[in-house]
Amino acid sequence: MNKMPTGINGFDELVYGGIIRGNSVLVEGVPGAGKTTFGIEFVYRGITQFDEPGVIVTCEELPESIYRDAFNFGWDLRAFEQANKLRILCTSPEALEDAEVNLIEEVVREVGARRILVDSISHFKSVINDPLSLRRSVYGFCNGLRRLGLTSFLVKERESEEKREYAFEEYVVDAVIRLENKERPGLHRHRVLEISKTRGQEHIPGKHTFRITDEGIRVFALRGITDVNSEISQENKLLHTGVPGLDDLLRGGLPRGASVAVAGGSGTGKTVLGLQYLVKGAMDYGERGIFLSFEETPQQLFANARQFSWDLYALQEQGLIKVVYMPLSRMEIDETIIGLGEQVKSFGARRLVLDSIYAFLSRIDNAAVLHEKFYCLVTCLNRLNCTTLLISPAWDTAAGGRLELIHSVVQGTMLLKSILSQNRRVRQLELYKMRGVNHVMGNHLLEINASGVQVFPRLGG
Amino acid sequence: MKENDISRIIINYMYLSMCRTMNQVPFSGRHWLEQFVTGVAQYFINEYWDDLMLQSKKPLDICRAYLNTLERVDFLNAGDYRLEESGENLLLSVKRDKCVYREYCLRAREEGLPTFCVRLGTLQAILHHVLGENFSESLEKEEEGVCRGKLFPAAGPKEEIVTREGHVLKIAGRRAVLLPQETYASLLVSVREHAPHALKHVLYDAGYQSGLSLAHKSRALYPDPEECLQLLLEEIKNQGLGNVELVSVSLTRARARIRCYESFQVAVANECGYLYRTPQVICDLLRGFFAAYLSVLFEKEIICEEMICQSMGADYCEFLALPLPKKLLDRRGTPWPKK
């Protein structure tokens, strides 16, 4: 199968390498969803990465605005035109509809184009009222492009987000990409992409987030990451947590690659435990680790670690620990998960602490979506053989059963508690669940002293 | 005398042979070797020495005159030897390859025999002859092929360590006895029978008390603590108590690590039975000696423990000595019995 990679970051993974050559792709979405940018990047990447000249046909924008928009990403379209790599055709729908494909044919021949962007075909509708002839006209148009050996991106406006209209274009074209700009819990919006059809080839179904960055579009193909890297051999050796007493409860340590939720209210020692896990891992076992913080800044974490005489900064300088800070407001879930996978891989991290998964909970109100995202995250880390502590809010306070959902995805759950006993506040740890480990049950004394967290296994059965 | 003169070489062989023989003599080999050397020198002095050659009766001048006499008979080149005074001491240095006795000296070291400098020995003889006073010698470590030694007035009349006068055996001038192993073993067994709880205390205290007097005496003869310690350990060896070896010593920190191969006590246990119910360290007598020696030499209370014992299957017995913690001393006074 002769595929044409679009060159759009992350998109080709969704279609397993690229679009079949000669196919026409419909890009549809509401205004501002990023359709034009998507199309321009398709043409731009063709020129710059694959030496495939292109043509942009626009019926609604003036070339000036296209140049300007492209220039925002640092793409100098004028230069390509001068180099005979690109033609921008600004015309009316009438001119296109008429058997004027010749107009396009001319410019295609001039530069030897392989890619074309038509922005947009919605305008056909405005000049042809009869549905049947409209359909025939669009069909003919697409066929004409194919005959010219062009792979095309056709932009189509959609009026509203809610209504899904299965318009005839979807039957005529070979592939359909829907772009959305969705609202999320809180003050957050995010862009979503879904491939709803690909003729003659497979694609990864579902909604994928994407972002329009300074350098163009970046698609976060979450599903893709769980399939890659599966060849990494799993080690059977247990991983020592570096928390005295905890390994005894675990009968030796955590299974490699496991993701373990560490749940507890504030002040139960979750973050310290996470820090100790990384610091001891680095110092005692020479294992690299990443601390991904959504809440505390690196400076706060460094100061926190110093209380236990752990020089986190020095460990970071030595390349053993990496503290990654991502403020909640800037966090994108899919992007974070994919970025995390990449960082774990490039840094060679064997340990990871994510503080905390409240960041995920606050973004997703749909249980199924939350489950899926978590599944992706956990699977990806598991494939990378990176043993992870997912710090999470106290179980009982977490909203409506969603936390339970997470606990069903992770391999283990540790509960940190703070109780009153004989008028003294006592910290306790319970291994609630640990898949594949015959762990010790019940509550155990946990202490935080100058050297960190220590667990004292309860005596007796 | 020519450098490769065979008679000089033969003299070296003679000393080497004497040295080896004396090493096999049970007691005081060094003392007898010294007697040989001064004896030879005495014969030479009787024939060739003339007090009139002396410019003064300073030890330095006496030794210079003596070396010149030796040069006159073509035995050596007096210029090879550098002499200087340092307080009461007389320092001598010579390039190793210029020394008449180099073959003896080097071979003796190679063979692990006790080192005794013949040149210093003859100078002792002439000093005694002229001044009627006894001098001791000591050899410092040589460096870059230069030998350094020193002569210093002996603290008291030179006392041979073990001597025999008819039926009376003496160690350091005092009457001594030679005990066969069985007698010693029987002594211990009797102590065990009569007071089993006291046995180890008896041995330790016996070692400590006798060690103290010996150490004080040696200290007077050999002011340098490390040399004195070496000599005391040498004496333990000479007395047949075991092959003792000083592994390390720090004068500043007052610590020492001593090993003993084939300790007498271990042999007694092997042949005459064990003194205790379980295998344990048994060389309390030696431990007492070491504690006493080091307490005298370091001038503070030293404790010495036997860490491993050959009787328990180790290759040797090892002793560790450290100062007694000061805090304790202050609070309780000296817990160690002093004579």
Add this chain to the structure above:
Amino acid sequence: MHRAYFGVEGLDRNIEQGLSYGSQIMVEGDSGVGKTVLAGEFIKEGLRCGDTCVYVACDEPPAAMREHLLSFKVGTPVYEETGRLVFIDAYEEDGSAEKYALSDLRNLEKYFALETEVLRGCIGRRVRLVVDSLSTLLTNLDITDVLDFHRARIKQLRKKGILTMDIFVSEVLEPRIITITGHLYNFILKMNFSGSRYNSVRLMQIGKVKSQQFVSSSHMFTISPVYGILVSADMGVYQ
């Protein structure tokens, strides 16, 4: 197979086969009768036999045992430096200058973790462990907690082959706890005062020796500043 003894002549004479490493000794006795002196004898003997001795000081600071041993001319600094003698301070709580100190006496788990940590450092050696006194650690605790702790600990010590001496001060714990805990020990020694208030004597009595015959008569003993514990029969000739 190494056998161990107390290092007290009149007592050792009564256990001909000695004790095996991995045995547990319970010493129960009146306050001031000489349990700590016995512990000192036990340690002195251990050091001579090449054992590593761990002393847990609960009723006095570790320095007290250090000085006690030094007064018998045992060179504790030498043994401490070579790791053959280890002190655990379970007396001072906060502010202890010792390498191993128990910061909180209220949790048996913490004691257990510390003891395990110290013993882990002695793997491959013959070890004697003395807890002086265990009854102090067990006061004011729920009986089920005490028994859970006791069972788990004794099981572990036995598995590791640690020769243990646990000291119990009389009348600190409920008699029931003493009886139940006593079951797990191989050897029980009772020490107490007897006689009138003006003419009291010290007595020791072997209460139990597992799988060995023993004479259960009382022995009078005294404490000598030179020889330590002297069981009266030692003073005479015996064969």
